[in-house]
Amino acid sequence: MAFEGLADRLQNTIQKIKGKGKVTEQDVKEMTREVRLALLEADVNFKVVKDFIKKVKERAVGQEVMESLTPGQQVIKVVKEELTELMGGDESKIAVADKPPTVIMMVGLQGAGKTTTTGKLANLLRKKYNRKPLLVAADVYRPAAIDQLETLGKQLDMPVYSEGTDANPVDIANKAMERAKEEHLDYVIIDTAGRLHVDNELMDELIQIKQNVNPDEVFLVVDSMTGQDAVNVAESFNEQLDISGVVLTKLDGDTRGGAALSIKAVTEKPIKFAGMGEKLDELEVFHPERMASRILGMGDVLSLIEKAQENVDEKRAKELEEKMRSASFTLDDFLEQMGQVKNMGPLDELIDMIPGANKMKGLKNVDFDDKQISHVEAIIQSMTAKERQDPSVINASRRKRIARGSGRSVSEVNRLLKQFEEMKKMMKQMTNSQQGKKGKKGKKSKGFNFPFM
Amino acid sequence: MSFLKKLKDKFQATDNQEEVSDKYKDGLSKTRKSFSEKINDLVARYRKVDEDFFEDLEEVLIAADVGVTTVMELIEELEMEVKRQNIKDTNEVKQVISEKLVEIYQGDNDESEDSSLNMQQDDLTVILFVGVNGVGKTTTIGKLAHQLKSEGKEVLLTAGDTFRAGAIEQLNEWGKRVGVDVIKHNEGSDPAAVIYDGIQAAKSRNADVLLCDTAGRLQNKVNLMNELAKVKRVIEREVPNAPHEVLLVLDATTGQNALSQAKTFSEATDVSGIVLTKLDGTAKGGIVLAIRNELGTPVKLVGLGEKVTDLQTFDPHAFVYGLFADLLEEEE
Numbered sequence: 066m067a068f069e070g071l072a073d074r075l076q077n078t079i080q081k082i083k084g085k086g087k088v089t090e091q092d093v094k095e096m097t098r099e100v101r102l103a104l105l106e107a108d109v110n111f112k113v114v115k116d117f118i119k120k121v122k123e124r125a126v127g128q129e130v131m132e133s134l135t136p137g138q139q140v141i142k143v144v145k146e147e148l149t150e151l152m153g154g155d156e157s158k159i160a161v162a163d164k165p166p167t168v169i170m171m172v173g174l175q176g177a178g179k180t181t182t183t184g185k186l187a188n189l190l191r192k193k194y195n196r197k198p199l200l201v202a203a204d205v206y207r208p209a210a211i212d213q214l215e216t217l218g219k220q221l222d223m224p225v226y227s228e229g230t231d232a233n234p235v236d237i238a239n240k241a242m243e244r245a246k247e248e249h250l251d252y253v254i255i256d257t258a259g260r261l262h263v264d265n266e267l268m269d270e271l272i273q274i275k276q277n278v279n280p281d282e283v284f285l286v287v288d289s290m291t292g293q294d295a296v297n298v299a300e301s302f303n304e305q306l307d308i309s310g311v312v313l314t315k316l317d318g319d320t321r322g323g324a325a326l327s328i329k330a331v332t333e334k335p336i337k338f339a340g341m342g343e344k345l346d347e348l349e350v351f352h353p354e355r356m357a358s359r360i361l362g363m364g365d366v367l368s369l370i371e372k373a374q375e376n377v378d379e380k381r382a383k384e385l386e387e388k389m390r391s392a393s394f395t396l397d398d399f400l401e402q403m404g405q406v407k408n409m410g411p412l413d414e415l416i417d418m419i420p421g422a423n424k425m426k427g428l429k430n431v432d433f434d435d436k437q438i439s440h441v442e443a444i445i446q447s448m449t450a451k452e453r454q455d456p457s458v459i460n461a462s463r464r465k466r467i468a469r470g471s472g473r474s475v476s477e478v479n480r481l482l483k484q485f486e487e488m489k490k491m492m493k494q495m496t497n498s499q500q501g502k503k504g505k506k507g508k509k510s511k512g513f514n515f516p517f518m
Numbered sequence: 519m520s521f522l523k524k525l526k527d528k529f530q531a532t533d534n535q536e537e538v539s540d541k542y543k544d545g546l547s548k549t550r551k552s553f554s555e556k557i558n559d560l561v562a563r564y565r566k567v568d569e570d571f572f573e574d575l576e577e578v579l580i581a582a583d584v585g586v587t588t589v590m591e592l593i594e595e596l597e598m599e600v601k602r603q604n605i606k607d608t609n610e611v612k613q614v615i616s617e618k619l620v621e622i623y624q625g626d627n628d629e630s631e632d633s634s635l636n637m638q639q640d641d642l643t644v645i646l647f648v649g650v651n652g653v654g655k656t657t658t659i660g661k662l663a664h665q666l667k668s669e670g671k672e673v674l675l676t677a678g679d680t681f682r683a684g685a686i687e688q689l690n691e692w693g694k695r696v697g698v699d700v701i702k703h704n705e706g707s708d709p710a711a712v713i714y715d716g717i718q719a720a721k722s723r724n725a726d727v728l729l730c731d732t733a734g735r736l737q738n739k740v741n742l743m744n745e746l747a748k749v750k751r752v753i754e755r756e757v758p759n760a761p762h763e764v765l766l767v768l769d770a771t772t773g774q775n776a777l778s779q780a781k782t783f784s785e786a787t788d789v790s791g792i793v794l795t796k797l798d799g800t801a802k803g804g805i806v807l808a809i810r811n812e813l814g815t816p817v818k819l820v821g822l823g824e825k826v827t828d829l830q831t832f833d834p835h836a837f838v839y840g841l842f843a844d845l846l847e848e849e850e
């Protein structure tokens with residue numbers, strides 16, 4: 066399996082330790098080795114991983130882990146804490162110049178998402194801060210880059226400054242500043258052409274623009290799918306332009322996003338925003354802690370909880386949580402949750418946030434649309450009360466009957482039952498690890514009440 | 519004859535090797551340096567082939583985005599090989615490393631398997647481009663159109679990205695630049711319908727090649743992947759045996775996610791080859807080794823810049839030559 070989360074990775078070691086009374090240094094070493102692999106699989110740069118592991122090891126060899134009853138969970142906890150610390154706090158503020166206009170420069174490699182993010186930032190500035198931005202088309206190299214920004218300007222109904230492709234980007238930026246002042250626009254967002262960090266000539270152009278317009282923010286836009294090279298890119302852009310922050314794009318994908326950690330480690334600049342889609346309102350505040358979970362393959366638990374809380378009956382959820390813990394969760398409960406899940410929005414998005422979901426082949430391959438849910442509902446509704454309580458009684462002939470009753474195929478019935486079993490297994494694992502995180506047994510882990518789990 | 523020599527000979531037997539060689543060496547110079555320098559460093563630092571040596575080697579490979587699983591497998595095999603041949607000197611192990619890397623790429627496949635595109639002799643060839651956002655699909659189409667046109671082919675482009683702002687204009691601009699026509703609809707229209715029109719136009723004009731652009735999409739978006747499968751079905755229905763190539767465009771900067779891209783796009787559209795773009799940067803694109811290893815998908819083209827001529831047919835020997843040029847020169 067290519068992408069295992071940290072929890073999965075630690076399973077083996079944890080199993081081994083379980084019977085033993087004490088954790089040895091060798092055990093810790095094995096665990097940190099798994100941590101290392103998990104981070105590397107998540108695309109965190111190997112040098113960053115090295116430093117990181119050193120820190121974790123120091124803490125882990127100490128009492129914290131070795132004397133704990135749940136060393137595996139303790140390691141996860143230590144890793145998560147260190148990771149969150151490294152990632153820094155929430156810092157999504159955008160500078161405001163003493164004297165308007167405030168100038169933002171967008172820089173980065175080709176195709177990272179600069180132009181799209183320019184539109185998104187402008188949208189955010191108007192919507193949230195009631196500002197009037199001017200978009201500046203300073204990419205004169207990529208074919209139709211200006212058209213692209215102008216189209217975004219039209220969609221947003223916002224002014225775009227452009228001079229065609231023959232003009233010099235430095236001049237364009239300068240004149241745009243004048244235009245903004247004349248028209249009392251209070252933000253200027255300069256969309257520059259993508260370039261390689263090793264392209265001296267083009268990097269020089271950015272330095273010149275910077276010297277001319279004296280920006281309040283220089284945002285480095287980075288594709289969250291970037292691999293080991295992220296450190297080179299970030300380091301180089303930062304050295305040459307002293308960036309003020311980072312925007313991580315395409316986080317709506319299924320990448321672990323270890324680049325985030327690499328970038329933060331080498332630049333020490335805050336990651337401020339996350340691009341979550343192609344549309345102009347799909348820019349979110351960057352949450353370091355969620356990113357830490359994601360990198361570790363523990364799913365974006367917090368986001369999921371937030372979404373879930375908006376739609377779920379608290380009391381009922383608590384009951385379900387109890388059931389999950391005692392593993393008495395039944396297909397009836399599942400059916401009920403389906404209903405709640407339906408109200409929560411695009412399912413494939415939700416699924417991606419569930420820890421371990423990427424491991425559950427069945428889940429991953431299902432086309433999660435509402436139609437699918439009604440199929441699942443139909444299947445469960447065709448079961449007898451007894452079958453719903455105890456699916457183990459469902460033999461081949463019962464499967465056939467259920468399939469006929471629901472109008473679905475036997476293989477769909479099989480798949481559902483298999484998924485349900487896997488889900489139960491996962492629940493148990495999750496609730497256990499959540500307890501471990503809290504450090505105290507029995508204490509109710511707050512918020513662990515999202516449906517579907 | 520040593521493996522590296524063999525590699526070099528093979529490489530020099532290819533056509534226009536000079537030009538290709540320069541391109542690769544230029545484009546990959548940073549890649550090449552850091553990679554082979556590191557291996558050389560390693561060899562210099564360790565006189566003995568021991569555990570620490572392998573640990574460091576592991577890092578060199580990880581740094582090239584080869585991917586944890588592939589690297590672990592490789593290291594394991596190397597350790598076995600070193601034991602088997604009773605190699606103690608790190609200099610000797612260098613040889614084995616290169617051999618294994620090439621082996622990973624070539625696998626059991628016949629070495630001479632060529633990475634050229636499946637072009638129809640007398641009939642229309644349809645090539646579909648797929649991939650995530652911003653990897654270089656449209657740019658590659660522009661470059662390939664230029665290449666095919668200069669070979670005397672009648673080329674037509676079709677603007678299947680009806681979603682991203684300015685995407686149609688971008689392809690249109692490439693069409694103008696290269697001097698080929700572009701079949702397009704308005705932004706927001708059905709991509710399958712544009713592709714359908716592109717096919718009809720290509721048929722009625724007796725074009726040789728139709729290059730189909732599509733919108734970038736992240737592979738976890740089920741609906742968008744379904745949309746892409748539909749586009750492919752339209753092509754299948756309208757032209758027998760088409761699409762003749764489904765090229766997945768991958769950005770060399772991408773890390774482990776590229777493997778997931780390759781898997782999911784293959785499931786949806788039966789990818790026949792890979793275009794590895796942006797190799798002119800410092801990223802190494804090592805993930806194609808893992809992809810090749812796991813899925814068998816060959817790299818067919820590489821992008822080495824933004825200019826119309828910055829596209830090369832993938833030549834595994836040249837690629838490996840590029841990666842190991844320093845080692846080769848040293849051997850002499």
Ligand SMILES: Nc1nc2c(ncn2[C@@H]2O[C@H](COP(=O)(O)OP(=O)(O)O)[C@@H](O)[C@H]2O)c(=O)[nH]1
Pocket residue numbers: 173174175176177178179180181182259286314315316317318339340341342343651652682734736
């Ligand atoms: N899914 C997704 N796509 C994005 C995001 N940000 C940008 N894109 C897409 O990435 C591609 C490149 O974006 P663009 O803004 O043109 O990049 P630039 O070359 O840096 O200006 C386009 O297809 C965008 O729609 C994001 O957050 N999520």
Ligand SMILES: Nc1nc2c(ncn2[C@@H]2O[C@H](COP(=O)(O)OP(=O)(O)O)[C@@H](O)[C@H]2O)c(=O)[nH]1
Pocket residue numbers: 175176207259261649650651652653654655656657658734767795796797798799820821822823824828
């Ligand atoms: N340096 C470099 N840039 C490239 C290469 N291929 C494409 N690009 C750039 O990457 C960006 C995205 O390319 P585009 O073709 O629009 O990507 P698409 O969204 O997949 O169609 C553009 O700025 C291109 O100029 C390449 O091989 N090298």
Ligand SMILES: [Mg+2]
Pocket residue numbers: 179180181204207210256257258259
């Ligand atoms: Mg742009």
Ligand SMILES: [Mg+2]
Pocket residue numbers: 655656657679685731732733734
């Ligand atoms: Mg495109």
